[in-house]
Amino acid sequence: MPTSPSEEELLTWFDKLSNWGRWGADDRVGTLNHLTAAKRVASSELVRDGESVSCSWDIRTGRQPGAIVESQRYMIATGLGLEEEGRRGLMGPGRAGGAQEYIGMVFHGLDITHLDSLAHVFWNGKMYNGVPASMVSDRHGALKHDILAVSHGVVTRGVLLDMARLRGVDVLAADDHIRPEDLEAAEDAAGVRLEPGDVLLMRTGEGGARIAQKKAYNANKPRSGFQAACLPWLHDRGIAMVGSDVTNDPSPTEYRELHMPIHMIGLVAMGLWLIDNCQLEDLARACEQRGRWDFQFVLSPIRFQGVTGSPVNPLAIF
Structure with missing residues (x-):
């Protein structure tokens, strides 16, 4: 087995891989600075047949695999009882009617497909670019690095590296952590090379297991992911952005204090945007059918002020 970087070495990467100040003292978008207008335009050339593939899970009420708190939907107005005389609904009395609801969720976790903003993780009391962690409070939420930094969305080239397919398995073993040489082997197998401004999506096959096992699937079990050694490679x-069908970090990692190095070093030092819990089974089939593993990638978060991330529905467009 390849030697993993030690935790002592990882700690030096907060400086060695740091993008603090690289794009200015007030930079809010980190690695998305690699995504240029020319890159967005070039991604449109990857659209050939117009098919759009979602990379997100449905959000359901009730207990879901890996959910910290059950997602909630409270109906305020419904279609029930419309025949009752004198009923006054959302749109007043008479024949007009309408529905309205409240929804709530904890999207950070192992269940919902979501984008982490650069305010999600702290190290030594700091966020990306040296912003104090105290800028995230219970009253105001994130005053810096909230999800509004990407309110105009992300449009670029996306690349799927299907590690389960490369290994010839349905799902990677929990101790089969992905390393830079694995990423390059997957590039060679797919005939692609990741470039500045790209979004990397990495498939472990856990999505297929989740579909097959349904509510019996245990998202808290040990699972594969990016070994910390990938961080210099990504840098x-x-x-621009990394996503996978797990939470990007393996579970468990090999480290005690830096127990989520992709999140901790990636978000805080590099300003690397992370998409957790993608559904990549449909995308893998679409790529294999076409014999191509790159596509136009589109993502847009909810424009919710002060929030440290957002549920998202990433799209791959062929």
């Missing part, structure tokens, strides 16, 4: 390649 050198200029990757």
Whole structure:
């Protein structure tokens, strides 16, 4: 087995891989600075047949695999009782009617497909670019690095590296952590090379297991993910955003204090945007059918002020 970087070495990466000040003292978008207008335009050339594939899970009420708190939907107005005489509904009395609801969720976790903003994780009391962690409070939420930093969305080239397919398995073993040499082997197998401004999506096959096992699926079990050794590779390649069908970090990792190095070093030092819990089974089939593994990638978060991330529905457009 390849040697993993030690935790002592990882701690030095907060400086070695740091993008603090690289794009200015007030930078809010981190690695998305690699995504240029020319890159957005070029991604449109990847659209050939117009099919759009979602990379997100449905959000359901009730207990779901890996959910910290059950997602909630409270109906305020419904279609029930419309025949009752004198009933006054959402749109007043008479024949007009309408529905209205309240929804609530904890999207950070192991269940919902979501984008982490750069306000999600702290190290030594700091967020990305040296912003004090105290800028996230119970009253105001995130006053810096909230999800509004990407309110105009992300449009670029996306690349799927299907590690389960490369290994010839349905799902990676929990101790099969993905390393830079694995990413490059997957590139070679797919005939692609990741470039600055790209979004990297990495499939472990856990999505297929989740579909097959339904509510019996245990998202808290040990699972594969990006080994911390991938961080310098992602930094050198200029990757704008990373997503996977797990929470990107393996579970468990090999480290005690830096127990989520992709999140901790990626978000805080690099300003690397992370998409957790993608549904990549449909995308893997679409890529295999076409014999191509790159596509136009589109993502847009909810424009909710002060929030440290957002549920998202990433789209791959062929």
